[in-house]
Amino acid sequence: MIAEKMKPFVQNNSAIRMMFEEGNRLRSIYGADKVFDFSLGNPSVPAPDCIREAIIELVNEVEPTVLHGYMSNAGFEDVRQTIAESLNRRFGTAFSAKNLIMTVGAASGLNIILKAITNPGEEIITFAPYFLEYGSYVRNYDGKLVTISPDTTTFQPNLKEFEEKITANTRAVIVNTPHNPTGVVYSEETIKKLASILEEKQKEFGTVIYLISDEPYRELAYDGVEVPYLTKYYANTIVGYSYSKSLSLPGERIGYVVIPDEADGSEELISAATIANRINGSVNAPSLMQKVIAKCVDAEVDVSAYDKNRTALYNGLKECGFECIKPQGAFYLFVKSPVENEKEFCEAGKKYNILMVPGSSFACPGYVRLAYCVSYDTIINSLPAFKKLAEEFGL
């Protein structure tokens, strides 16, 4: 009864649902505070107060037919201009309202970019490990996802293999920094190298290759690390941003796409992406939330809470003997499984009420992802359980 293309998704989905149900089952038996669920990337730090205040102000002050009404498919112009100016202040860019399209989160943003640019069979490159949904998004437009194998020493992108795999058929490259699932932030050096490879390959093939920067974790960076703004290093960069993590609004589905004037075919591309926003069914980003963002454009969540979790979990795991790089961004640790088949390790974790996501779910088996966007107590209380788990595996 369903489309052929959907069948593998439906089969695979039951695995995800089983994991979710396992969490609920454990919580119902042992109590929520005894289950160490590191499986979900759902922000634990609440949205800043500014959000609540802005919502109340807006519903009290703005005429409802405007506040909840249709606007251009790209979003309210004043909202886009406000965000553009904030980006310009922070990153020295030169965007204006016309370069931004408000979207239903970054997931929708990536979809409208891919819909705007991808012809069937064209290749979109990304670096493993990666958010598996990229594959679904690319398949939505009959593109072909080409993946670069991971550099498991640094989890910086493997640029040698990248260079080899770019072809005349390469339409775009998706990068994600700070990175899910490793927490790595791409250094300026890496980005410069990546940009120069793309420049060369564009010349070699006489093609345009877009660099799509998926940045829901931009504001979650620690140790004072810089997260370079990619449009400044490569003209054909398109940004997909989300407020899901930066303002803890994942359920509200609010983000934007930036298409700079410098990008090849910028005007046509902005038009195509705006139309894609309409015909993929989003029509526009939620109107009230657009106006909330404009009022809270410089607000921040309390990143220090994530930083505290990061340090406690990282140190705790290292003390247990686990191998892991210390991430500088996002809210994930990517831990080496003590056995080759990390699913076995995940299964063993459940005995200690520890829920982890296998690295296979990010095209990087042999590792597990821990989302530390949980309470600090959960981190601390989980450490004895991790200790037992480590001992079981002879660490």
Added chain:
Amino acid sequence: MIAEKMKPFVQNNSAIRMMFEEGNRLRSIYGADKVFDFSLGNPSVPAPDCIREAIIELVNEVEPTVLHGYMSNAGFEDVRQTIAESLNRRFGTAFSAKNLIMTVGAASGLNIILKAITNPGEEIITFAPYFLEYGSYVRNYDGKLVTISPDTTTFQPNLKEFEEKITANTRAVIVNTPHNPTGVVYSEETIKKLASILEEKQKEFGTVIYLISDEPYRELAYDGVEVPYLTKYYANTIVGYSYSKSLSLPGERIGYVVIPDEADGSEELISAATIANRINGSVNAPSLMQKVIAKCVDAEVDVSAYDKNRTALYNGLKECGFECIKPQGAFYLFVKSPVENEKEFCEAGKKYNILMVPGSSFACPGYVRLAYCVSYDTIINSLPAFKKLAEEFGL
């Protein structure tokens, strides 16, 4: 620089933008109150007070990580259950939370249904005149839109031609009642006939044909007319609903899909549509608005304001000599152009600051659509202008 598939959209889009800009141009010259813009289906009646009150209550009472957080891709279970129970009370149906998927408006709802069921080349039937976006949505999944020519006497669906055009390759039929652009409400008799044709054709071809009911205008019905609930007449009905018009929230992008237990492959279909919600980039319907809907589940906009507009504009146009059926729903009049090429008539209207949408934009040339979701003053003030326009065309 853009995908081949997007090129016709970009070309066509400039025509729509030109119409929008023409409105702005006229308003800047003559003042907003002197321009009679009947081109946009943007609700003029404000959202009921309940919406504002619910928003304020929710942001003051619900923990932000829950209120703005991720939930199941189908939406909050309590919200879906509340809506299901409201439908059951009103229509004698037997839905529960599992039959509903909260969506980013009806446009996204139609997209996830079509993505869930459509294989490339399969046919989706609809009745002209129709909302041209149906064509875009069907093409998103490489389906083929098959259209039934209009019955311009009643604008009820032409069931004879419908019966003839159903093939073994027909996957679904989209209906829209109350109807954009005609305002017609399909009678119970029509729906029974349509259902019986579908039943027979399913038997004849040994196929499953879904009836997709696109119902953003369900609550906008006048003269006490009944709008039959389609799942009660045909088991393979899927509903796409939106609060855009019923609660005047078009910018918020909130609606739902109903897949009844009676539909063939219901469980698999619910799963596929929920996954489609995720991978098309919506992920989930906006979280705050989901909870607002649950609190306002029985709220209504002031439909009497639209009814007053309807009567005044209909009577005024008839007095001028225009031909038009009196609609019983939605907020549109579909008026016969006094000349064959209705675009000529639309152009002439601009001289009197009247903005109308040509019927060609709904695959029904020779007619124009007037959206009467404007202020009552606009209606009254436009009548002398329509009088002059009628005289110009010798009516």
